[in-house]
Amino acid sequence: DDVFFRARHKAERALRTLARELGDIAEPHVAIARVHAELVARTGATGASVYVVDHAAALRVDPGETAAPEQVGIDDPALVRLRATRAPLKLNDVDSVLAGERAFPMIVHDRLTGVVALGPKVNGEAHAPDENATVEAVALALGNALDALQTTALKAEIARVLADGAPLDALRRTADSAAWVRGVVPQPAGSLLGLGE
Numbered sequence: 001d002d003v004f005f006r007a008r009h010k011a012e013r014a015l016r017t018l019a020r021e022l023g024d025i026a027e028p029h030v031a032i033a034r035v036h037a038e039l040v041a042r043t044g045a046t047g048a049s050v051y052v053v054d055h056a057a058a059l060r061v062d063p064g065e066t067a068a069p070e071q072v073g074i075d076d077p078a079l080v081r082l083r084a085t086r087a088p089l090k091l092n093d094v095d096s097v098l099a100g101e102r103a104f105p106m107i108v109h110d111r112l113t114g115v116v117a118l119g120p121k122v123n124g125e126a127h128a129p130d131e132n133a134t135v136e137a138v139a140l141a142l143g144n145a146l147d148a149l150q151t152t153a154l155k156a157e158i159a160r161v162l163a164d165g166a167p168l169d170a171l172r173r174t175a176d177s178a179a180w181v182r183g184v185v186p187q188p189a190g191s192l193l194g195l196g197e
Contacts, residue, residue, distance in 0.1 A: 011042040012134045019134075019141035028149050028181050029063075035142050036062040039118060043131060046119035049099065052146070053079070053113055054178035061181050068099040068117065078103050083112045088136050091117070102127065104136050106143025113143050113177065150180055 018038050025031040032050050039048040047066040051058035058072040058079060072079060078096035081089050082105040089103045096103075098117050106114035116139040121127060127135075157171040173179045 008128070008131065012130060014038065015042050015134045015138050019138045022138075022141045022145040023148065025145060026149070028146055029183070031142060031145050031149075032061055032181070033063050035116070035138060036064055039116070039135065039138065040064075043118060043127065043135065044121045044123060044125075045101075045127075046122055047100070048119065049115075049117040050142070051098075051115040051117070052178045052181045053115070054176055057178075058115055059178040059182065061178075066099065066119070069097050072097055072115075079112070079115070082115060086110070086112070088132060102132065102135075104132075104139035106139050106146070108143045108147040113147060114139075116142070146177075146181060150174070150177060153180060 015038060018034065022031050022035070025034070036048050036050055039045060047064060047068070048062065049060055049064060049066060049068040050062035051072060052061050053059075053074070056074055058074070058076075060068060060070045076096050076098065077094040078089060078091060078098045081094055082103060086105055086107050088105070091098055091100055091103055098115070099119070100117035101120040102118050104116045104118065105112050106116065116135065118127070118135060153174050154171070157174045161168060161171055
């Protein structure tokens with residue numbers, strides 16, 4: 001097994017290390033960019049997309065340049081199935097606009113907060129079950145890391161509102177996961193409030 005699948009095992013170890021490290025990354029855009037780059041490099045996929053779920057849609061937040069849609073409706077069949085099962089999904093099993101071969105849910109507090117979509121392998125081979133389990137672990141770790149960063153940002157905004165009487169608009173935008181991750185929230189110096197433009 002080690003002789004024939006050495007490269008695949010090395011890639012899986014690298015992705016598991018990434019999953020462990022995601023909780024220690026301080027900026028959401030860095031976590032998302034690393035996950036995107038590592039998934040493409042380590043799985044041999046044609047591409048990957050990362051989406052954050054807000055109230056009406058899943059919005060694409062990765063830095064990739066694939067043809068994946070920028071937004072997926074909240075009632076897209078893939079998102080409905082991911083919410084219902086909380087398990088990875090073969091995208092050709094549903095009529096979804098999500099691009100790729102498989103979708104992996106980000107589940108936080110038993111709620112779908114995001115999706116990682118992974119394209120087919122460049123060489124045409126199928127992703128092995130152990131590879132899919134590793135990608136699932138990375139998606140779950142990313143969801144938890146983004147949730148922890150957003151919680152930190154919310155606490156900072158609440159403190160600013162209470163201490164300085166700052167406007168509530170930034171707090172409202174920080175509470176909206178997709179707006180916060182996409183960098184809509186203005187950043188005061190030294191703050192962890194989203195991506196910044």
